[in-house]
Amino acid sequence: MATNQDESFAEAVIRLKLADETSVSQCMKTVADGEAGSLADAMVQRGVLDREAADRALAESEGAPQDRDAGSEEEPPHIEGYDILEKLGEGGMG
Numbered sequence: 001m002a003t004n005q006d007e008s009f010a011e012a013v014i015r016l017k018l019a020d021e022t023s024v025s026q027c028m029k030t031v032a033d034g035e036a037g038s039l040a041d042a043m044v045q046r047g048v049l050d051r052e053a054a055d056r057a058l059a060e061s062e063g064a065p066q067d068r069d070a071g072s073e074e075e076p077p078h079i080e081g082y083d084i085l086e087k088l089g090e091g092g093m094g
Contacts, residue, residue: 006031006039008061013043018057023048 010024027042036042040058043049049057 003038005061009039009057012057012061013049016057016060018053019043019048 006028010028013019013024014021023043024039027036027039027046027048030036030042030046031039036045040049040054044051044054
């Protein structure tokens with residue numbers, strides 16, 4: 001059975017264009033059948049992703065902005081082509 005972490009990982013893999021939806025679905029079936037402990041493991045075992053790509057997608061899925069609390073000290077996810085120079089501020093409007 002796919003977990004929320006597997007769902008987030010699948011979204012990150014597709015968003016990062018590391019694999020297509022068909023490959024992700026096939027690997028999800030592998031997890032559902034109990035042949036792998038997680039979607040990341042299934043994708044590596046089946047050769048869809050290498051470990052480095054899987055780790056990158058895991059970091060992306062775990063570091064999604066909606067998953068972090070406001071004011072968190074965690075590093076924001078890396079956005080290719082952009083560098084964070086400094087923090088501009090924090091807090092909400094109002």
